[in-house]
Amino acid sequence: MIRxxxxxxxxxxxxxxxxxxxxxxxxxxxxxxxSISKGVLIGLFWGFIPMPFQMVAVxxxxxxxxxxxxxxxxxxxxxxxxxxxxxxxxxxxTGNFILGKEELxxxxxxxxxxxxxxxxxxxxxxxxxxxxxxxxxxxIYFLINKLWITSVKREKPHKFKY
Numbered sequence: 001m002i003r004x005x006x007x008x009x010x011x012x013x014x015x016x017x018x019x020x021x022x023x024x025x026x027x028x029x030x031x032x033x034x035s036i037s038k039g040v041l042i043g044l045f046w047g048f049i050p051m052p053f054q055m056v057a058v059x060x061x062x063x064x065x066x067x068x069x070x071x072x073x074x075x076x077x078x079x080x081x082x083x084x085x086x087x088x089x090x091x092x093x094t095g096n097f098i099l100g101k102e103e104l105x106x107x108x109x110x111x112x113x114x115x116x117x118x119x120x121x122x123x124x125x126x127x128x129x130x131x132x133x134x135x136x137x138x139x140i141y142f143l144i145n146k147l148w149i150t151s152v153k154r155e156k157p158h159k160f161k162y
Contacts, residue, residue: 027066033148037141038067043075044137049129050088054079085109087132092121095128 027035042065046057054076062069079087089107096103101124104117114121 028062028069030068033145033152035066035068036071037144037148038065039069039071040075040144041137041141042067043072044078044140045133046072047076047078048087048091048133048136050079050084050091050125088125091128091132092125093128094131095124095126098127098131099124 042058042061046054046061049057051057055073058069058072058076061067061072093103095101104120107113
């Protein structure tokens, strides 16, 4: 079903005009299983990493891996101002668990508190980021591949052998 939605959108002449006008490689906007799943992988990978300019990091990845760039950029938006505190706290807690450290007492969501404790937070935050960035994005990549393949198999007409 998802595949059909993407295929309907990809047959647009406006997209073809955009590709021709700006000389964009077709792979960056292509809608196929590999391109979409790689786009989700790259977008989630950068989306879990606490850093500024995550969308720029996605664009910097394009010369090395061919993927659907709009999908990747939309996946980066997973970390937005509403979800960031929860994501980063979860990553910080995971980093503390991996490193065997204790959580800081009296955590406050203020700039003053962060500026005072920045050195203490940084290592557990980035250590805790690695499992989410690597594992979750890889699992979602394989899940999308599996769902796409299953969707294609369901859409094929069944051939009965008599």
